[in-house]
Amino acid sequence: MFNNMKEDHHELLEIHYFTPSAFERAGAAWPIRLGANIAKPNYHIGPRITPYYYLLFVVEGEGTFIQGNRTYRLRPNDLFCLFPKVTHEYYTNPRKLLKKVFFAFDGKLALQLLERIGLGPYHSHIENALTEDTLELIEQFFKLVETDTHSDLARLSMFYRILGSVTAATYANGARAEEPRNWLQKGKDYLEIHYADGISIEGVADYVGVERTYFTKQFTRTYGMPPLKYLQSLKMNEAKLLMEQTDYRLAEIAQSVGYPDLPSFS
Numbered sequence: 001m002f003n004n005m006k007e008d009h010h011e012l013l014e015i016h017y018f019t020p021s022a023f024e025r026a027g028a029a030w031p032i033r034l035g036a037n038i039a040k041p042n043y044h045i046g047p048r049i050t051p052y053y054y055l056l057f058v059v060e061g062e063g064t065f066i067q068g069n070r071t072y073r074l075r076p077n078d079l080f081c082l083f084p085k086v087t088h089e090y091y092t093n094p095r096k097l098l099k100k101v102f103f104a105f106d107g108k109l110a111l112q113l114l115e116r117i118g119l120g121p122y123h124s125h126i127e128n129a130l131t132e133d134t135l136e137l138i139e140q141f142f143k144l145v146e147t148d149t150h151s152d153l154a155r156l157s158m159f160y161r162i163l164g165s166v167t168a169a170t171y172a173n174g175a176r177a178e179e180p181r182n183w184l185q186k187g188k189d190y191l192e193i194h195y196a197d198g199i200s201i202e203g204v205a206d207y208v209g210v211e212r213t214y215f216t217k218q219f220t221r222t223y224g225m226p227p228l229k230y231l232q233s234l235k236m237n238e239a240k241l242l243m244e245q246t247d248y249r250l251a252e253i254a255q256s257v258g259y260p261d262l263p264s265f266s
Helices: 110-117 132-145 152-172 183-194 201-208 212-223 227-245 250-256
Strands: 011-017 030-039 044-048 053-060 063-067 070-074 079-082 088-092 099-106
Touching: 011 132, 030 132, 030 152, 044 227, 053 110, 053 132, 063 079, 099 132, 099 152, 110 152, 132 152, 183 201, 183 212, 183 227, 201 212, 201 227, 212 227, 227 250
Parallel strands: none
Antiparallel strands: 011 030, 030 099, 044 088, 053 079, 053 099, 063 070, 063 088
């Protein structure tokens, strides 16, 4: 960790990539990447989206993290999380350069694992979550993957030990005192996560257990726009990013953000 770094224009980076085995993919979640970096003064990531979940731990320095229309100040020992298909942005304080360790992961129960820590799309930052025990486990993870003989079971073991350590730390310091998640917030979270999956407002209302008209009325009153307009804005924001940052054709972008065909997208 921080021993085998390569330099590019905005950071020093060490990163290891994993190809999940069939056994790993059969489980709840599995690691995909492990890395560490030291920022240069011009370090600035995003705005962009990621296909995976990321947990990032601030070892030193300060910076700013923006996700889900919320802005967080980053300080040493903070934890922040990137969620798939949610636009994020983060950058360093040029006078107090960020030094981070991180890992990416995926899996059908990845979101539930994050909720055990106290993280969600609208609560994606926790102060003082990086303890000495957790940092030691992350260092052991680096030492493990630097060998050519590590197995998928060894990777999974380290992955869950780290998550367990973070969960214990957030319980101990009270960081899991998350904002109350009522049915309306639950519906908004659902829209934010699944907007590209062909969902309907009626389906979201059913998910939270209320009638569609009532859901629409309360959502509009609370968030300032109807849920259908909010759903469309989420799709359009991602479509804009895909048009700016990829070479996808319009038909491919339409399907990526949840439209069945190009005319509907147009």
